[in-house]
């Protein structure tokens with residue numbers, strides 16, 4: 001998609017249940033390029049499920065994802081549209097760092113421009129890296145992919161404080177030409193970056209926050 005143009009992604013009518021357990025009920029959320037959108041909620045409120053439904057890899061009772069008003073049935077299949085950072089490691093353990101960069105079409109040197117210390121791991125296999133460094137590389141690859149929308153599920157988890165600070169800068173650097181959805185329990189980092197913030201509350205409703213801190217307290221998140 002043309003990076004110079006403003007794009008919107010709207011997800012609505014999102015309903016999800018497992019057996020009798022309702023998880024998401026009629027969620028609406030809007031992303032737009034040039035914006036960072038925060039997604040908060042207590043453990044188990046459905047943030048990861050919502051991201052997977054927006055990405056298109058999880059089907060619920062109903063879901064509608066529209067990009068610039070056009071319905072997209074499987075967003076993840078559309079080239080250049082969307083990237084998604086899941087909570088678990090998704091990088092093949094047997095591949096070397098430089099090889100996973102090639103796989104994702106992201107220049108290894110570009111990755112190291114943001115995190116100089118990763119230079120030493122060019123030829124290291126993913127399976128031989130520390131948990132934090134695997135997360136760091138996976139997050140960087142997803143963030144740097146040239147797509148219009150990026151969904152980040154806990155991008156700050158497992159990162160040291162300095163790495164969180166640097167990752168925030170990298171994400172903010174992508175903001176001018178991307179719409180970014182971030183969920184992380186390091187909520188102050190999310191709120192500080194977000195142009196708008198949604199809170200998922202039981203059972204499965206989304207609230208777009210106006211007075212973020214007071215409403216986070218009011219709804220029992222903090």
Ligand SMILES: Nc1ncnc2c1ncn2[C@@H]1O[C@H](COP(=O)(O)OP(=O)(O)OP(=O)(O)O)[C@@H](O)[C@H]1O
Pocket residue numbers: 018023041042043044045046047048049050
């Ligand atoms: N495959 C599944 N089968 C049954 N229940 C599931 C399945 N996947 C998720 N759930 C349930 O859906 C709910 C939402 O899960 P989800 O992982 O989206 O929550 P979350 O808000 O991301 O939580 P956390 O902040 O702890 O990561 C949870 O109650 C979870 O147990």
